[in-house]
Structure formats: structure tokens, C-alpha cells
Amino acid sequence: MEILIKLSQFLLSLSFLIILHELGHFIPAKLFKTRVEKFYLFFDVKFSLFKKKIGDTVYGIGWLPLGGYVKISGMVNESIETEQLNSEPQPWEFRSKPAWQRLIIMLGGVTVNFILAFVIYIGMTYAYGDLYISNKDMDHGVWVQSPILQEAGMKNGDKIVAVDGREIDRFNDVGYAIMMGHQVEVERNGAKENIDLPVNLLGQMSDGNKGGLVALRVPFVVVAFSEEGDQTNAQVLQLKDQVKSVNGVNTPFVDQVQAVLAENKGKVVPAVIERDGKELTVDLKIDQDGKLNLFYAPVLTIDTLEKMGLYHISQVKYSLGESVTVGINKGVEKVGGYFDQLKKIVKPETGAYKGVGGFKAIYDIFPSVWSWEYFWNITALLSIMLGVMNLLPIPALDGGHVMFLLYEMITGRKPSDKFLENAQMVGFFILIGLLLFANGNDIYKAIFK
Known part of the structure; x- marks a missing residue:
């Protein structure tokens, strides 16, 4: 039953994000009278689980749940037919449209991803408010669970004051701040001390040092x-x-x-x-x-810990108007945080690349009990990840198309269809390599760790 619940949340979230992302391309394409040949949830390699043609578009569900796509007429990608390149562009084709229209079509997917994430955070803020423990109320300090942090010099009972010079207001934010930080300021026995974190903290965590970094001290x-x-x-x-x-x-x-x-x-x-x-x-x-x-x-429930007099739980409820501001701020923080994670990943010395995961890693973050709060929180984060990843300037991704379109708009020179076709093939193989690496990491961890 637990597996079924996790799988249901995983597939529902993934399907929801894919459909909305592709709608972000589909709607402006139709507005600009560009023909859309296919709109698919999941990939239809060899065959489809379902398909139906309405107008010029075939709507369907593939059997391979690795994503989805819209096939736009005349859009130069790895799936375009060679004969199409040799013919004159038709008025309904993507390649015949002005550059600004093509740019809007290509940015539609990631735009929807970011808007969706912000809408979810606004809705969650209004529905659930904020439940947290103020870091200033951590009178007993923290429980240092990670051997990595213990070796760095942190001790049970330390009070976390700041990370990289930034004071932490809420204990809920301490773990992530440490994971992304370089130096922690702690208060121990009334004296403050700075502790340098290992450069490869994320790498060590991926090498089998699992579990939390710091936690509440509980009985x-x-x-x-x-x-x-x-x-x-x-x-x-x-x-x-x-x-x-x-x-x-x-x-x-x-x-x-x-x-x-x-x-x-x-x-x-x-x-x-x-x-x-x-x-x-x-x-x-x-x-x-x-x-x-x-x-x-x-770990005991928050309510139990408060009843025992160990911690004071702060709860804030927001009006709809307040939720908009707070939700947008949360979204901005999450987007910035994900870019920070990417910076860590591309630096080999951090070892963060070892933690890159594929579909199993995404599946694992869903809880084994159904919780709409967790579901929407994870979906918002995945939407940001999908948006950011698609903006990377890699041919075959939306960001690659945008890169070539911006070049065209700035220089006034459009890259040839043949060049774009070759670039798309290179980008396709790069994506296959990244996909194999991420999912290979999952397999390696499952077997050896």
C-alpha cells in the first residue's frame, strides 16, 4: 500500500507538471496560428496507450513516463523530417513565424512552471500558514546527527547563530542553510565560535553519510x-x-x-x-x-514537544492578500536556492554531483502516506526544477531554442535549418548522457549503498 501511495503521488505530480508545461507551448502556438501536430503526456515510442486526433492535433498518452512533448510543425528539433527542411516554410509552420512569436512559444513552458510554483506557494500559505520554531527559542541547542559536522567541530547542544554571516530566524531553515553554507557560527557555553564546513559536505553526504545534519533535541x-x-x-x-x-x-x-x-x-x-x-x-x-x-x-510530534515544555511552536495565519506577498517571497527563495544548488553541482570539488538523482530520487521524496500539503510542496519544488532545467542553454531544451532565437533577434541573422538540426542532435545526446548519469546514480546507490 505504501508503494502504491508513493507511486500515485509521483505519477500524479509528474503528469500535472508535464501537461501544464506543454500547454505553455501549445497555447501561444495556437494563438499565433502555428500548427501543433502532437500533444503527448509521456513518450509514445513505437506505440501509444491512447490517442485521438482533434483538428490538426493528435492528443495522446505514451507508455514511457519520462516526460512529454508537443510536436509543432516546422520546429527544427531532433524529430523533424529531412524532407521538411528541403521544402519552403509554410505559413502555419514554426520556422515561418517572426522571432518574437517563436520566443514566446519557447518560453511558454518554463513561464507556466514558474507561475504554477508561485500559485502553489500562495495557496499553501493561505491554507496552512506557517508553523515553525524560532531559532532564538532553541534554548537546548541542536542535536548534531551528522558525523561530518561532528568531525568539523560541531557538538550536541550548540546553538546555531548564523550561517555564512546570515542570521537564521527559523530552526526549519537551519539544515538547508548548513548544507549550502561554508561557515557556521555557534554559541556554546555562552561563547560564540565559527566552524568551517567541509567544501565537499554534499559529496560526503552522498557517499553514504545519510540522515539529517542537525535536529531538535528530543527525549x-x-x-x-x-x-x-x-x-x-x-x-x-x-x-x-x-x-x-x-x-x-x-x-x-x-x-x-x-x-x-x-x-x-x-x-x-x-x-x-x-x-x-x-x-x-x-x-x-x-x-x-x-x-x-x-x-x-x-522524533516526536511538534504538539507533544510543546506540551512537554521543550519548545515553543509559533504559528502564523495569513489573509489572502498577505498570502500573495509571502507566497511570492517563498517562490523567489526557492528559485534562488535551486540556482545555488546548480552552482554546487557544477563545482567538482564540492562532490555535489554525486547527489544528482533521476526518477527514483524524485519518487523517494514523496511520503508513504497521502498528504496534500506535502504533495503540493513537492510539486511546487519540482515545477521550479523543471523550469530552471529547461532554461539551461542546451540545444534540445527550451533554453537552447531561446539562445538561438536571442542570437537571431540581436544580430538579425537566423541560423540555418541544417545548423539547428545538427545542434539539436548534439543537445539530444547531451540530454541522454545527463539522463543516464542521474539515473545511473540512483542505480549505484541502490546496489552499493
Whole structure:
């Protein structure tokens, strides 16, 4: 069932984005009286799952869910017939239209992608508002989960003040800021300290150092017992027990419990637990790996954490007018953030290219339970990614067509159809290479990591 839910969200989001992107090309093409021969969701290699001709256009659904396309008459790309190049341009063909009309047709897809993302962020802001923890309220500091950050010098309990000189207002933004940053300013025991982050932080994260970077410090709460191995602790502990101290050391948080367990491997030690509002003392058996042979809750719900008095949750609701401004600002931040990610990817020293993923990586970001909030948030982000990627000046992408059109409009000289055909073929092979690299990364991680 979980796989079905993830797959349904993945296909629904992908289909929604493809159809709207292609409509961005289709509508201006029809407005400028340019014939559209095909409008397809997914690729129809050899055959289609569905097709129907209405007017001059065949509408269909292909069987290969790697994207979609509109085939515009006279548009020079990798699919144009050679005989068409040898004939005179017809009035209904793309190549016979003025450069400014062709530019609008080519920019239509990415324009729709960006508008869609902004509309989604505006709608989500109005519907859900903002739920966050102020970074200034992080009195207990953070739980440093990443070994990479620990090696860099960060410690549990550090308060994140700023990243690259920019103060972080909300804890929700800390993880991404660190991932994209170079230096973190922390407050430790009342003193501030700057910690340099590894240049290849993203590369190391892709090399198997998975999991979060920093998280909320939360209590150690028993949620399940392992059915294998030593059952000693299962006889003295119960579900929902909260570990308060181990071997005389106060351990209000998971990271502190882990540290004490690691120091007492293979021992039986006293521990204070809280059960039903009362404190009890029990003996815990720690195995040679520093484990208790049980499962604890590393993450509790926001409401629970607030009720326990650990964190103050701030919630802001917006009017429709306010949502427009806030939503647009969120969209601008996401677009800028994605460009920052691309900058990291093209720098080999960052190792960020190792994290590039294909369709499996996109599938994996959808939750295994249906959530419209998560669905629309992911769809907005994917829409931005689709828009930015299509703007890259690579022949066969919208950005490649735009590049040649701008050259024509500036110089007054139109590249020959043969040149454009060859450029499209080069761009097509570049795209195939990128597709193989991204999905090859997915396969490599699935097999070896």
C-alpha cells in the first residue's frame, strides 16, 4: 500500500507538471496560428496507450513516463523530417513565424512552471500558514546527527547563530542553510565560535553519510522492543517509558543517552525512567555495541514537544492578500536556492554531483502516506526544477531554442535549418548522457549503498 501511495503521488505530480508545461507551448502556438501536430503526456515510442486526433492535433498518452512533448510543425528539433527542411516554410509552420512569436512559444513552458510554483506557494500559505520554531527559542541547542559536522567541530547542544554571516530566524531553515553554507557560527557555553564546513559536505553526504545534519533535541522514549536478542530490558521497561538518567548522569535528550550508553558498553547500569508521571529506578543491560535492544523515538510530534515544555511552536495565519506577498517571497527563495544548488553541482570539488538523482530520487521524496500539503510542496519544488532545467542553454531544451532565437533577434541573422538540426542532435545526446548519469546514480546507490 505504501508503494502504491508513493507511486500515485509521483505519477500524479509528474503528469500535472508535464501537461501544464506543454500547454505553455501549445497555447501561444495556437494563438499565433502555428500548427501543433502532437500533444503527448509521456513518450509514445513505437506505440501509444491512447490517442485521438482533434483538428490538426493528435492528443495522446505514451507508455514511457519520462516526460512529454508537443510536436509543432516546422520546429527544427531532433524529430523533424529531412524532407521538411528541403521544402519552403509554410505559413502555419514554426520556422515561418517572426522571432518574437517563436520566443514566446519557447518560453511558454518554463513561464507556466514558474507561475504554477508561485500559485502553489500562495495557496499553501493561505491554507496552512506557517508553523515553525524560532531559532532564538532553541534554548537546548541542536542535536548534531551528522558525523561530518561532528568531525568539523560541531557538538550536541550548540546553538546555531548564523550561517555564512546570515542570521537564521527559523530552526526549519537551519539544515538547508548548513548544507549550502561554508561557515557556521555557534554559541556554546555562552561563547560564540565559527566552524568551517567541509567544501565537499554534499559529496560526503552522498557517499553514504545519510540522515539529517542537525535536529531538535528530543527525549529518549521507548516505542518498541526487538523480538531478537537479549530480552532483559524488555522485562523492566514498558512502552512510552522516558529515560531520565543513566548511571547517575542526567539524560533528558536522546543524544545524551547515546553518549552514556557508548561509555558503558557491556555493563548493567542503573537508570531513572518516567512512567505515567512517576519516576522509577531500573537496571539496564547495555550490549557490546552500546545498545539496549529496543527502539526509541528519535522524533516526536511538534504538539507533544510543546506540551512537554521543550519548545515553543509559533504559528502564523495569513489573509489572502498577505498570502500573495509571502507566497511570492517563498517562490523567489526557492528559485534562488535551486540556482545555488546548480552552482554546487557544477563545482567538482564540492562532490555535489554525486547527489544528482533521476526518477527514483524524485519518487523517494514523496511520503508513504497521502498528504496534500506535502504533495503540493513537492510539486511546487519540482515545477521550479523543471523550469530552471529547461532554461539551461542546451540545444534540445527550451533554453537552447531561446539562445538561438536571442542570437537571431540581436544580430538579425537566423541560423540555418541544417545548423539547428545538427545542434539539436548534439543537445539530444547531451540530454541522454545527463539522463543516464542521474539515473545511473540512483542505480549505484541502490546496489552499493
